[in-house]
Amino acid sequence: MTAPTVAQRPPAIAPRRVSLRARRIRRRVLRILGVAVLAFMAALFLLPVYVMLITGLKSFEEVSLARMWDLPSGIYFDNFVAAFRALRPNLVNSVILTVPAAIGSAVLGSFNGYVLSKWRFRGSETVFTLLLFGMFIPYQSILIPLVQFMQQINLYGGIPGLILVHIVYGIPITTLIFRNYYASVPTELIESSRIDGADLFRTYRHIMVPLSAPAFAVVLIWQFTNIWNEFLFAIVLTRPESWPVTVALNNLAGSQIVEWNVQMSGALLAAAPTLLVYILLGRFFVQGLMAGAVKG
Amino acid sequence: MSRDRLTAAAMIAPSVILVGIFVYGFIAWSARVSMSDWQGLIPSYNFVGLENFTQLILHDRRFFIGIRNTGVFSLVFLGGAIVLGLLLAIMLDRKLPAEGFFRSVFLFPMAVSFIVTGVAWRWLMNPALGSRMSGLNLLFDRLGLDFLVNQWHMNPPPWGMAFIGIPALWQMTGFAMALFLAGLRSIPEDLREAARVDGASEFQLYRRVIIPLLRPAVLSVVIILGHISLKIFDLIIAMTGRQVALDVPAIYMWTTTFDANNFNRGAAIGLLLLVSVAILVVPYLWYSRRQEAEL
Numbered sequence: 001m002t003a004p005t006v007a008q009r010p011p012a013i014a015p016r017r018v019s020l021r022a023r024r025i026r027r028r029v030l031r032i033l034g035v036a037v038l039a040f041m042a043a044l045f046l047l048p049v050y051v052m053l054i055t056g057l058k059s060f061e062e063v064s065l066a067r068m069w070d071l072p073s074g075i076y077f078d079n080f081v082a083a084f085r086a087l088r089p090n091l092v093n094s095v096i097l098t099v100p101a102a103i104g105s106a107v108l109g110s111f112n113g114y115v116l117s118k119w120r121f122r123g124s125e126t127v128f129t130l131l132l133f134g135m136f137i138p139y140q141s142i143l144i145p146l147v148q149f150m151q152q153i154n155l156y157g158g159i160p161g162l163i164l165v166h167i168v169y170g171i172p173i174t175t176l177i178f179r180n181y182y183a184s185v186p187t188e189l190i191e192s193s194r195i196d197g198a199d200l201f202r203t204y205r206h207i208m209v210p211l212s213a214p215a216f217a218v219v220l221i222w223q224f225t226n227i228w229n230e231f232l233f234a235i236v237l238t239r240p241e242s243w244p245v246t247v248a249l250n251n252l253a254g255s256q257i258v259e260w261n262v263q264m265s266g267a268l269l270a271a272a273p274t275l276l277v278y279i280l281l282g283r284f285f286v287q288g289l290m291a292g293a294v295k296g
Numbered sequence: 297m298s299r300d301r302l303t304a305a306a307m308i309a310p311s312v313i314l315v316g317i318f319v320y321g322f323i324a325w326s327a328r329v330s331m332s333d334w335q336g337l338i339p340s341y342n343f344v345g346l347e348n349f350t351q352l353i354l355h356d357r358r359f360f361i362g363i364r365n366t367g368v369f370s371l372v373f374l375g376g377a378i379v380l381g382l383l384l385a386i387m388l389d390r391k392l393p394a395e396g397f398f399r400s401v402f403l404f405p406m407a408v409s410f411i412v413t414g415v416a417w418r419w420l421m422n423p424a425l426g427s428r429m430s431g432l433n434l435l436f437d438r439l440g441l442d443f444l445v446n447q448w449h450m451n452p453p454p455w456g457m458a459f460i461g462i463p464a465l466w467q468m469t470g471f472a473m474a475l476f477l478a479g480l481r482s483i484p485e486d487l488r489e490a491a492r493v494d495g496a497s498e499f500q501l502y503r504r505v506i507i508p509l510l511r512p513a514v515l516s517v518v519i520i521l522g523h524i525s526l527k528i529f530d531l532i533i534a535m536t537g538r539q540v541a542l543d544v545p546a547i548y549m550w551t552t553t554f555d556a557n558n559f560n561r562g563a564a565i566g567l568l569l570l571v572s573v574a575i576l577v578v579p580y581l582w583y584s585r586r587q588e589a590e591l
Binding site: 027030031034035037038041042045046047048051052065066068069108109111112114115116119121125127128129130131132133134136137138139140141142143144145146148149165167168169171172175199200201204225228229230231232236246249250252253254260263264266267268270271274275277278279282285286289290292293 | 299300301303304307308310311312314315317318319320321322323325326329339384387388390392393394397398400401402403404405406407408409410411412413414415416417418419420422427428429430431434435438466471474475478498516520523526527529530533534537545546549550553554559562563565566567569570573574577578581582585
């Protein structure tokens with residue numbers, strides 16, 4: 001009478017199959033939810049750029065804090081022109097400062113990276129660690145002697161002095177990136193070049209440098225961004241006629257006479273070069289970012 | 297061989313000498329200034345022992361406020377960056393569409409200076425209320441989110457300082473995300489499959505398997521962002537100018553040295569900052585160097 005019970009019982013595998021399907025559906029829902037959350041977050045991250053952009057594109061008559069979020073009625077460049085007029089000499093200063101400082105610190109970093117990865121000597125690890133520590137120090141701890149020293153050697157106040165300072169304090173990060181990069185170059189390459197009779201510097205010049213393009217790209221982009229964006233050294237070590245754009249922009253923002261819309265347009269102008277580099281060569285920038293975090 | 301040695305020495309000598317002077321020499325010189333009576337425009341190096349330090353730590357209200365502010369800021373900044381960064385990284389790791397685009401969006405603020413961030417956010421976080429309302433407050437008001445309208449960094453201390461963490465998070469969360477994402481990508485797929493086969497739910501998978509494996513990435517985020525928050529300076533200057541309520545030691549050092557000519561006190565603050573950063577960074581540097589030596 002009760003014989004069929006066993007047969008009627010659903011196969012043991014069934015609940016599992018149902019739960020698998022439920023799982024798949026849940027996963028799909030989660031995916032859609034994930035994209036929605038990401039899109040929302042991305043919108044939040046772009047909000048400041050949106051405000052800067054629409055503010056910059058409004059005409060002077062149209063600008064008001066109460067209508068900050070409204071789209072402009074047309075495209076005007078009044079704000080950008082005004083901001084550019086105020087910041088032009090400083091943008092020029094920033095270029096004059098950033099390019100040689102980035103190149104200088106890259107060259108020194110490449111020398112160090114080569115020696116510290118392929119020509120290790122007793123104590124080279126200690127030298128490397130001591131160099132690395134230089135990138136973490138709060139610059140307030142060396143600021144007073146730095147000002148005194150720059151005055152002593154007559155490099156206080158102008159751009160050349162600031163270039164020197166950025167080269168020196170750039171050495172730790174550039175050394176780190178080059179050392180890690182060169183460590184991945186097979187030692188056989190070095191050895192075969194040595195067997196061919198090349199000395200240490202020729203090997204560097206003819207084997208390592210041609211291989212270094214990606215590392216130079218990472219280092220140059222990283223240093224360009226950092227030096228362009230730097231503020232503390234610039235404000236302490238330069239006189240107004242040599243101010244780079246960060247100091248001038250900060251002054252613009254603290255001023256009571258410059259309108260907020262011109263300040264915001266100035267901020268966008270000051271950010272434009274590094275943003276452009278990020279958009280075009282972001283891959284290298286991100287590599288520099290990661291190199292700074294992953295020690296050794 | 298010895299010629300090569302000479303070349304090697306010549307290649308690293310400029311850097312070693314420059315860093316030797318500009319980092320270690322200057323730190324030593326700062327230490328000397330910090331133990332001197334130098335106040336005023338003419339340097340004076342009469343030794344006064346640790347007086348400037350005890351004065352700061354025991355009796356200086358402004359220094360105390362600065363430390364408290366750094367604490368409040370670090371809490372918001374580090375906590376926010378870890379939680380948000382982890383969340384974004386986990387979502388990006390799940391191979392959602394347009395992953396590359398999202399990653400670029402979350403990282404782009406890293407390419408911008410703190411000064412630019414500060415200028416933009418001082419208008420977004422405009423504390424004015426009522427008819428003069430603007431920025432985010434205005435947006436909240438328009439969207440019917442009135443309960444979010446507030447005075448931001450002008451809230452009574454120490455909570456005002458917590459809001460400075462928001463632009464800092466805008467700038468640096470992408471960095472935490474990138475580190476976590478790299479950590480997630482290094483976890484082998486087999487491990488996740490194994491956990492799934494064992495019947496772990498997705499939540500359990502993250503809770504019990506994946507997040508514990510991200511501990512080294514969390515450590516990196518804490519060290520790097522932690523030392524940035526100890527040094528935070530430009531962002532506050534650009535957002536608020538110099539207000540005592542939002543003061544931090546890095547700003548105090550600057551104003552007391554270059555506006556008030558208290559060089560000895562400035563040097564002492566600089567060194568205390570250095571010690572706090574060293575406590576955070578040196579064990580990490582030492583540990584990761586040693587770990588590499590073992591490999």
